[in-house]
Amino acid sequence: MNVDADRDDRDLEAELASPSAGQIGIPVDAVCVGCGRTRVKRASLEEIDQGEADPTTLEATACTSFKHVCYPCQGATWWNPVAILTGLLESERGE
Template sequence: MSVDADQDDRDLEAELASPAAGQFGVPVDAVCVGCGRTRVKRASLEEMDQHPQANPTALEATDCTSFKHVCYGCQTATWWNPVAVLTGLLESDRDRGE
């Protein structure tokens, strides 16, 4: 799924703005393999085993591999499985010039 689906009552923009999401990369909704927590994270195309020149808006979560990122619930760096490429947040980043 590459759309920004209604994620219960989560504020995806606030999650993306949090330092816990990371500073650079494509915004994805991902699940921590340690605790099962779902959060917005940023990952580079290379971290998700994609060509560095790939169009992030054309990616599907199923095309992306797991990536390592900090989980504040587990309090460690762990693997995250992408479940959605958040194209709406990606477009918002571009509109703000990030």
């Protein structure tokens, strides 16, 4: 499901390019369970319990929470995926 278009008027590409998004994994829009902040993070398929799944057809509801840094919370916290950002994924792949 491609839900990349202007999520809350955020610049998802800039969020993904930020070092705080991470370097490895697919782009996921996720909510920090500590502070409730929603940001683009990278998560590997293994981190979200999806193993060999095709990320372009993956639904966020099928994914598990994953640990990632939250700067406002000042440490690693759990993040709940709310969307797989397939548009960003496809643009990275040059599709």
